[in-house]
Amino acid sequence: MIEGAIWRKWVFFYVPMALFLLFLLFPFYWMVITSVRPDGELYRPWNSINYNPFWTWKPTWDHVRYLFEETLFASWLWNTTFIALASTAISLVCGVFAGYALSRLNFPFAGSLGTAIFITYLVPQTLLFIPLAEIIRNYRLGDTPWSLILTYPTFLIPFCTWLMMGYFKAVPRELEECARIDGASRWQAMLYIVIPVAIPGILSAGIFAFTLSWNEFIYALVFLSSPAQKTVSVGVTSELIRGDVFYWGPLMAGALLGSIPVAIAYSFFVEHYVAGLTGSVKG
Amino acid sequence: MAISAVSATTLREAPPPRRQRLLEDERWLAFVLLVPTIVLLGMFIAYPFIRGILLSVTSSRVGMPGDFVGLANFYKIFNDGIFRTSVYNTFVYTGVTTVFKLALGLWLAMLLNRNFRGKAFTRAFILLPFIIPTVLSTFAWKWMFDPTFSVLNWLLYHFGLITGRINWLGDPDLAMISIIIVNIWRGVPFFAISLLAGLQTISPELNEAAAVDGAKPWQRFWHITWPLLLPVTMVVVLFSVIQTFADFQIVYVMTGGGPANATHLFATYAYQIGIGTGLLSEGAAISLAMFPVLFLVVIIQLLYIRRVEVR
Numbered sequence: 001m002i003e004g005a006i007w008r009k010w011v012f013f014y015v016p017m018a019l020f021l022l023f024l025l026f027p028f029y030w031m032v033i034t035s036v037r038p039d040g041e042l043y044r045p046w047n048s049i050n051y052n053p054f055w056t057w058k059p060t061w062d063h064v065r066y067l068f069e070e071t072l073f074a075s076w077l078w079n080t081t082f083i084a085l086a087s088t089a090i091s092l093v094c095g096v097f098a099g100y101a102l103s104r105l106n107f108p109f110a111g112s113l114g115t116a117i118f119i120t121y122l123v124p125q126t127l128l129f130i131p132l133a134e135i136i137r138n139y140r141l142g143d144t145p146w147s148l149i150l151t152y153p154t155f156l157i158p159f160c161t162w163l164m165m166g167y168f169k170a171v172p173r174e175l176e177e178c179a180r181i182d183g184a185s186r187w188q189a190m191l192y193i194v195i196p197v198a199i200p201g202i203l204s205a206g207i208f209a210f211t212l213s214w215n216e217f218i219y220a221l222v223f224l225s226s227p228a229q230k231t232v233s234v235g236v237t238s239e240l241i242r243g244d245v246f247y248w249g250p251l252m253a254g255a256l257l258g259s260i261p262v263a264i265a266y267s268f269f270v271e272h273y274v275a276g277l278t279g280s281v282k283g
Numbered sequence: 284m285a286i287s288a289v290s291a292t293t294l295r296e297a298p299p300p301r302r303q304r305l306l307e308d309e310r311w312l313a314f315v316l317l318v319p320t321i322v323l324l325g326m327f328i329a330y331p332f333i334r335g336i337l338l339s340v341t342s343s344r345v346g347m348p349g350d351f352v353g354l355a356n357f358y359k360i361f362n363d364g365i366f367r368t369s370v371y372n373t374f375v376y377t378g379v380t381t382v383f384k385l386a387l388g389l390w391l392a393m394l395l396n397r398n399f400r401g402k403a404f405t406r407a408f409i410l411l412p413f414i415i416p417t418v419l420s421t422f423a424w425k426w427m428f429d430p431t432f433s434v435l436n437w438l439l440y441h442f443g444l445i446t447g448r449i450n451w452l453g454d455p456d457l458a459m460i461s462i463i464i465v466n467i468w469r470g471v472p473f474f475a476i477s478l479l480a481g482l483q484t485i486s487p488e489l490n491e492a493a494a495v496d497g498a499k500p501w502q503r504f505w506h507i508t509w510p511l512l513l514p515v516t517m518v519v520v521l522f523s524v525i526q527t528f529a530d531f532q533i534v535y536v537m538t539g540g541g542p543a544n545a546t547h548l549f550a551t552y553a554y555q556i557g558i559g560t561g562l563l564s565e566g567a568a569i570s571l572a573m574f575p576v577l578f579l580v581v582i583i584q585l586l587y588i589r590r591v592e593v594r
Contacts, residue, residue, distance in 0.1 A: 020409070024468065024471065027420060034423075095320075097316035097319065098320040101316040101317050105309045107309055107314070113317070119581055122525050122581045123577075124525060126553070127529060128570070129554075131332070131567060132327065150323070151327050154327045158324075215416045215417060217416075222554075236419065252426065262415065262416065263411070
């Protein structure tokens with residue numbers, strides 16, 4: 001650790017660390033406390049006397065109840081889950097296949113195709129949302145979950161492919177060749193020998209893809225219009241704000257509940273997740 | 284398109300049919316495996332990109348195909364004050380946040396690279412801003428910056444730093460600072476975790492040897508850690524620049540581009556024109572105006588990765 005006097009530890013480690021944690025985590029604390037605080041306390045001006053904004057002695061479930069009884073929050077949660085799971089599944093199948101082909105098979109244009117897929121990973125959604133909105137309308141997919149299930153893979157597949165390429169490259173060729181000598185077809189060798197070895201990679205790609213699609217906003221905002229079809233982010237944004245009035249209690253409760261599924265998904269796999277993240281960063 | 288596992292096993296005894304023999308050929312197998320990816324990326328990336336270019340040279344509106352107008356849309360937006368402000372804002376937003384995200388992220392990564400109690404726990408928690416849906420966490424910030432009920436104002440007031448209220452999102456300069464703070468907050472964990480992974484590949488023996496030779500901590504940082512960390516740093520910075528340059532969510536929630544169009548970025552302005560007012564072709568032109576910069580960054584990224592791989 002840090003050599004020298006105790007004060008050095010405080011100055012160079014504990015204090016900066018505490019400040020970082022405060023900066024990074026305070027908004028979540030604020031979300032939690034707002035979602036259980038009664039409206040009477042919530043809307044007290046910041047300079048009113050004897051008011052402690054950081055704690056409440058009268059926690060309430062009113063905001064959560066409002067969310068489930070007065071809005072379509074339950075449907076938004078379901079829509080988001082369904083869309084995220086379906087687009088993750090599509091992206092994993094495509095990513096595993098493409099990753100295998102690009103890392104283990106010899107065919108013309110393999111290199112340039114790999115580069116092309118990498119470039120699509122770097123194309124932001126905000127570059128294409130306007131023409132895509134038109135195309136989605138022409139395909140008659142507007143306002144259906146399919147508009148997102150089919151478009152989300154465009155930013156998930158490249159990530160999955162690159163991650164899987166890394167994993168497949170680490171599988172020794174001899175393993176596959178042995179299976180081939182034992183009479184397995186190429187397809188079988190891939191399915192029963194190579195893919196099982198890469199399961200940790202598939203898992204982290206899946207979690208990452210799931211969180212990315214849960215997070216996506218602009219496509220969902222542009223392609224979905226009826227309240228019952230919306231995802232959590234879009235529903236909360238458009239249905240809990242009426243003109244200039246923000247329903248802050250339910251809004252924060254919705255933000256919190258909409259965050260919990262991803263937080264759980266990733267907390268179970270945090271180590272894989274970090275490995276996947278850095279794997280992708282190293283390209 | 285996929286042959287099920289069951290049929291693949293049962294087929295083993297019988298002489299392989301044509302379909303099976305074709306899959307033994309590497310080129311055919313590669314083709315079959317890549318078709319779904321190519322179809323999806325072609326339909327929803329390549330095709331929209333071409334459509335976007337075609338759209339930007341017409342006068343289309345929502346529900347109206349419009350005529351070919353050449354570069355009129357581009358001419359129009361380059362003479363539009365709000366567009367110019369958006370361009371300026373986007374560069375400031377990207378530049379300032381990237382510097383802070385890198386500096387703070389590196390600092391946090393160095394802190395996390397030490398041994399201390401609750402390390403795993405802390406690492407898991409600091410990733411939260413990056414994990415939680417951006418729109419939802421940005422609402423927490425919007426609420427913290429609320430002009431009347433702002434907890435930040437409460438804190439500053441009680442520490443004696445301000446006497447009156449600060450209208451964070453109502454003043455053009457403060458609004459810009461606010462969205463920059465939120466972007467830094469969201470990006471620091473990504474930088475920290477990626478750089479931490481880079482730090483962990485550096486052998487501690489190098490640092491110990493240098494320490495034995497009498498190198499001061501900052502000398503060790505500049506001559507050992509920083510050069511070894513540079514490849515990861517480059518990739519992280521370039522990736523973050525692309526994401527930040529094309530950002531939409533934070534501004535959309537925090538200010539909607541306001542007050543008085545002062546905080547628009549490319550993407551939010553394109554949304555306002557293209558979707559909000561229905562001028563599809565003009566919106567497409569604004570979006571596409573991002574392309575040259577993004578293209579340049581992608582090229583640098585590709586060249587850099589290739590160079591690293593060759594080494």
